[in-house]
Amino acid sequence: MIPASDQTISIKEGLQTEKYGKLIIPTIEILSHQITNLSVHISHFQKDWGVDALIGLDFFRRFEVTVNYAKGLITTAPLQMAV
Numbered sequence: 316m317i318p319a320s321d322q323t324i325s326i327k328e329g330l331q332t333e334k335y336g337k338l339i340i341p342t343i344e345i346l347s348h349q350i351t352n353l354s355v356h357i358s359h360f361q362k363d364w365g366v367d368a369l370i371g372l373d374f375f376r377r378f379e380v381t382v383n384y385a386k387g388l389i390t391t392a393p394l395q396m397a398v
Contacts, residue, residue, distance in 0.1 A: 345370065346391045348378065 325386045336357045343350050353374075378391040 345374065346378075346389060348391060348393075349362075350377075 325344075338355050338357060340353045340355055341351065343353055345353075356371075358369075360368075376394075378394055381390040382388075383390070
């Protein structure tokens, strides 16, 4: 559960790709990884789209990511820097 923010964010009808605001989440767990100070963009999602949130490429760039479409699995691991 993400605690409520005191930042005012207005959501309006519009294009699904339109961004409405930016928010810093102090700490959140995504795909079993604890992330701090995650900058997110707030967008409008219609209820009938069946989408609660999107994880963007900026998140995935922090990890090695494997997508198994056949099993419906996304597996992530900390990014290993080359030595």
